[in-house]
């Protein structure tokens with residue numbers, strides 16, 4: 288997205304580096320394939336997909352909003368980000384893998400049905416949820432989003448969808464300004480647990496325990512998806528929360544317990560934000576290690 292932009296290629300390099308450790312030797316690693324167009328069209332209208340396609344510059348950068356820029360390779364990356372999410376759902380729903388972590392960029396949770404926003408073009412996790420429902424016979428999918436920013440795009444997409452429970456912890460008041468507890472959706476399937484600036488991992492784990500996990504348990508999803516942004520880490524330059532990698536590990540274990548009850552342990556986690564490269568690498572490693580059951 289241009290020099291100095293926090294949503295940069297080094298983010299994935301930092302994660303890859305931290306997953307080179309021998310503890311991760313048994314991980315199956317798969318390249319994210321490009322998404323088929325019909326997978327995108329379950330979330331975004333065709334007119335929007337065409338608008339994004341035609342906005343991509345042949346050279347240089349085009350800004351879709353002040354934070355969200357396209358270069359000549361953005362579309363390809365965005366298609367592989369959605370494709371990776373959907374391929375991970377295939378792996379986990381078919382039983383080929385128990386859990387999966389999808390390390391892709393650009394992120395997706397700010398992208399609404401027809402709105403690019405906040406470094407996001409296509410909503411990767413929404414495509415993953417709709418794919419589980421449409422292609423794997425899932426009846427209910429739960430999404431837990433612990434990025435420091437509210438996943439407003441995901442909330443918009445599933446506002447009136449009774450088959451998808453969307454739960455979020457996020458800093459508030461903060462960008463993008465949504466995510467109040469009063470936003471509950473048409474079928475009471477939206478659960479927002481905002482956290483004040485300065486909140487710690489203990490506050491996060493408490494919100495999970497009291498506000499979110501009981502709702503996921505009651506919903507009894509066939510698949511649990513995680514919008515795993517690591518920008519609530521205390522070292523993150525964008526966020527104002529104070530989580531540590533240990534908190535991400537603990538939260539992941541608690542989410543796995545809930546997934547064990549109704550979803551056969553099936554979890555697909557997708558990278559969203561996380562902009563301090565060291566903290567991102569360590570946090571993703573802690574998250575993946577927990578997902579591996581280690």
Ligand SMILES: [Zn+2]
Nearest residue numbers: 434436516560
């Ligand atoms: Zn974020």
